[in-house]
Amino acid sequence: MIPFLDLKAQYRQIKDEVGAAIMKVVDSGAYVGAGPEGKPFEAEFAAYCGTKDAAGVNSGTTALHLALLAAGIVPGDEVITVAATFVATTAAILYANAKPVFVDVDPVTWTMDPARIEAAITPKTKAILPVHLHGLMADMDPIMAIAAKHGLKVIEDCAQAHGAEYKGRRAGTIGHVGCFSFYPGKNLGAYGEGGAIVSSDPEIMQTVRMLRDWGQAKKYDHVLKGFNARLDEIQAAVLRVKLKYIEGWTEGRRTAGSRYASGLSGVGIGIPCPPADRRHVYHVYAIRSPDRDGLQAKLQDAGVSTGIHYPVPVHLQKAYADLGGKAGDLPVTEALGREWLSLPMFAELEPAQADAVIAAVKTAVAR
């Protein structure tokens, strides 16, 4: 069976180094907050992204929540985002007591369609929250131009896009603030939960640092209603080890992505079409098929594990029905939900495994 994801293949490469880093934290007695591992990790991650600063937090969802608050979102504000994403994007907006307003995605890039934004702006709109889905950055130039024209903040959901680039600029550096997840399966994954907020705006970063630590300006001086949302030191230590290797792993994903693209073009299914100005980091390699469920079953029979990211768009999820979404609101998003199928994708995917996946897809489509 070709796995959809193989986290152990990566662990085998760094077992000794990461084990020593974890034990160093355990020996040190400093376990939480920006300590001997967390502080340097923040500097190293900011340097990797190309922002002035980064702050570790306890998940990608928290990163989005605190970034929204630090960007000045208050109850009742509207935030324009997409429904073609994991529910966390919407959940974070609701945690800030703001209202998510969904716009459709572009049929080629599957990311926020800038042409849809202006029609969704109302006097209550305060921010735009594009998602760099599957590792491909949204079309940031028009998004930033619309935001500037209307005085809106831009918060990038970079949970799936570590090291992705748009016209040479990395995810998290173009908007006012960027939010990353270090969930284990992410391109940079912790051995537990984790996330980070990146920004070059010192005010945003100062607020984020207070919010993640009970709103404290200094010990027991609570100037904001904050949260217990710090990154723990063991995760920071793991992430520091992994950050050294991420570029090689990203190239591994890109090599697998190119192999899929050349093997699957002309086969009669939709494949990712990253514009030439973007560096896709293939967190997910999704194809499109009108018979997605049939294709998934055939691939399973052929020994290929697949996933779906994501089958039901957020506006059609039961939990978010009170937002008023209904079928037909977002035609491109809804079609993608029906047709997306994610192929095995991880840095260590062997060329022979990628070829076997390609062959299985071709056979399944031809049947």
Ligand SMILES: Cc1ncc(COP(=O)(O)O)c(C=O)c1O
């Ligand atoms: C697009 C997107 N946004 C936000 C998140 C939330 O990140 P986390 O699981 O670390 O809270 C995830 C991942 O789970 C995600 O894929």
